[in-house]
Every structure is written in structure tokens, then in C-alpha cells.
Amino acid sequence: MFTKYKQKAEMRLIGDNVEPLQVNVKANIILPPSFYWFKKLSLPVKSVHKIKKLLPSLFESFIPPGEYSYSVYKEGEFFYAFAYDDKAIIDQLAKKGLLLTQIEGVYFAQSEFSNSDQDIILDDAKVLHVKDGTVITIPREWVKDAKEIDLTNFILSKHKINLKEYGHIIKTDKLYKFAVVLLIFTFITFGKYFFVHHEVQEIQEKYSRLFTQYSLLPTMMQNRSVLKHYESVYKRQIKLRQIFAQLISLKLPNGVKLSAIKAQDKTVSAEFTAEDVKSIDALQNLLSKITNVQVQKQSNVLHVEAAL
Structure with a gap:
């Protein structure tokens, strides 16, 4: 050694x-x-x-x-x-x-x-x-x-x-005064640090309780991805309801009835049938007032399709 x-x-x-x-x-x-x-x-x-x-x-x-x-x-x-x-x-x-x-x-x-x-x-x-x-x-x-x-x-x-x-x-007395000011500033800074640290801990605890209460995923990135998915689903459901409401609430001409309606991945389709072609034409004029609706006529049957 x-x-x-x-x-x-x-x-x-x-x-x-x-x-x-x-x-x-x-x-x-x-x-x-x-x-x-x-x-x-x-x-x-x-x-x-x-x-x-x-x-x-x-x-x-x-x-x-x-x-x-x-x-x-x-x-x-x-x-x-x-x-x-x-x-x-x-x-x-x-x-x-x-x-x-x-x-x-x-x-x-x-x-x-x-x-x-x-x-x-x-x-x-x-x-x-x-x-x-x-x-x-x-x-x-x-x-x-x-x-x-x-x-x-x-x-x-x-x-x-x-x-x-x-x-x-630098005079010693001035140096002491500067040291006192610096010490006070240090205490204030540390005080603010501990206050902010305490606030951060409280926020983190609230986050933890929320994650546990609602069975959220471990990371914010995963939760944002889930949120984005459900927002997309929500928007689709709202649009679906609006289209259904418009089609169902139509004042159909006499002799016309809604024979079928269904929702697929990206579209809503409906089928109207009538006793005569004249009634189908009247319904077609009525549907033309609804935007983003495509209409296809086959004899006395009217096919309607709307994008979600």
C-alpha cells in the first residue's frame, strides 16, 4: 500500500x-x-x-x-x-x-x-x-x-x-451584506421549490387515483390513443344518428314506405318502395334537399346511400 x-x-x-x-x-x-x-x-x-x-x-x-x-x-x-x-x-x-x-x-x-x-x-x-x-x-x-x-x-x-x-x-461588510441577501434569496428559492414539489406530488397522486378509478392504461400516450379512437367512434355515431333521423323523419308521399335501412362500416343505406313510379319521383325530389346523399332509382324502388 x-x-x-x-x-x-x-x-x-x-x-x-x-x-x-x-x-x-x-x-x-x-x-x-x-x-x-x-x-x-x-x-x-x-x-x-x-x-x-x-x-x-x-x-x-x-x-x-x-x-x-x-x-x-x-x-x-x-x-x-x-x-x-x-x-x-x-x-x-x-x-x-x-x-x-x-x-x-x-x-x-x-x-x-x-x-x-x-x-x-x-x-x-x-x-x-x-x-x-x-x-x-x-x-x-x-x-x-x-x-x-x-x-x-x-x-x-x-x-x-x-x-x-x-x-x-470588496469590503468585508459589503460582502457580508451580499451574502445575507444571497442567503435570503436561496431560502426563498428553496421554499418555492418545496412548495412546487408538494403541488406536483399532489397532482401526481390525483392522476394515480384517476388512473385506478377508471382503469386507465399505464401511460398517457396509450390513453390518448384510446381517447382518439373513442372520439372517432363518437363522431361516427353522431353522424349515424343524424342520417337515421333525417331518413326516418321524412314525410313520405302517399304509397311510399321505408322498407329497409342499415349501417355499414362507412355508409348508411336505405331502401324505399312505392306503388307507382310517380311516388318514387316525388320522394327523389324530397331527398335531393338532403346533402351528401346519393340516390339510385330502379323502377318503383329507390336506393339511398349516405357516407359516414
Whole structure:
């Protein structure tokens, strides 16, 4: 049996200088303070969820105008709040040769190095320095014992952020409003679907009862064929009755009588007999007023035929 081997993600601390990076697998990126704004807050609020709503106003006078995302977590009595520009970070990482598809996770230096007691070399010009629990950058020439950090076995915190590639185009609040509208529309659509589905089931049940009650054939096509046949029979019977009624209701001349009448597949035939030819002629004139009737005279016998 084969097992799928998943490579461990690399870890990179990104410096402020624009230097291309090479990654062989996906990388966890740690960003220095130049990529975000940070505030350590003590507020009479217990829930992180509640303070998230306050973050835009808390940073409003602190950062330049723009479209920002916000993150916050709590340690002890303090809230650690961050504001960052997704697009600016994505653009800077792209300049260093890193695409979002190559990034496993993004972290801030504040959440990863705030407990460090050692200055960490960031690049040729700067180091990361912790002052009163806040990670800042200072010129490298200010310290002599800064060291490069080995991230091979470094354990990251749980404070990962997710960069929104189109966060600068669509505001989160507008996206939520759109999602709510879409959700309402979905509920209405599903409601209509279930209503129509229920109506269809009722109609199908009525059809089933009718089919059983009147012993109908299994398919509508068969039933339509039967209906067409009986409609044809009905029309023939109506025409047959009309012809019979016309022939029987004739006011026959004296000495003339209806001696025979019969219906065949497509015709109705009748036979009138008379005591003399003169009476037959009078009847022939009378029958000429009836349309679609053919008359044939033989001596004192008159043969009549009408098509159905």
C-alpha cells in the first residue's frame, strides 16, 4: 500500500529589503513590523469577537487612509491588535518572488518573537528588537550581539492571518451584506421549490387515483390513443344518428314506405318502395334537399346511400 508523503512547509522571516526568495515547497512567512500596525490594548471587554468590531475606529487616527484588514488575539489581560493592508503585503511578497499559492501561512513578528530575549537579524540593515513586549525594528549598527534565527525547528503560534487577495476591491461588510441577501434569496428559492414539489406530488397522486378509478392504461400516450379512437367512434355515431333521423323523419308521399335501412362500416343505406313510379319521383325530389346523399332509382324502388 502506498502512503502520501506531505513535505513540511519551509519557514521564512521576510526582511525589508527587496531580495528574491527561492522556496522549494510552500512556506510559512513571518512579517516584520513594517508590514503591519500594532496596538497593545487593555479594554473593559472580555470577548475577542466584540473587540473586532471596534478595531477600525481604534486604528482610524493611527494609520493612513486606506482599505485594511484587522486581527486581534488576547494574552493575559491584554489584547494584541493588528491592522494591515492585504494588497500591499501581497505586492511586496510578489516582488520577492512569492505568490499566494506558494504560501502556507502568514504570521506577524509580534506574535512569534514577543518573548524573545535575543535581537534577531532581519537583513543587512535592521534587526528585530523586543521593547516592553513589543517587537520593533532598529538599525543593525545599534547592537553587536544580534544573531540570525534558525527557523528549522521553530514552533509557530496559532495566530495565523489569511490574506484576502481581493480585499481592497470588496469590503468585508459589503460582502457580508451580499451574502445575507444571497442567503435570503436561496431560502426563498428553496421554499418555492418545496412548495412546487408538494403541488406536483399532489397532482401526481390525483392522476394515480384517476388512473385506478377508471382503469386507465399505464401511460398517457396509450390513453390518448384510446381517447382518439373513442372520439372517432363518437363522431361516427353522431353522424349515424343524424342520417337515421333525417331518413326516418321524412314525410313520405302517399304509397311510399321505408322498407329497409342499415349501417355499414362507412355508409348508411336505405331502401324505399312505392306503388307507382310517380311516388318514387316525388320522394327523389324530397331527398335531393338532403346533402351528401346519393340516390339510385330502379323502377318503383329507390336506393339511398349516405357516407359516414
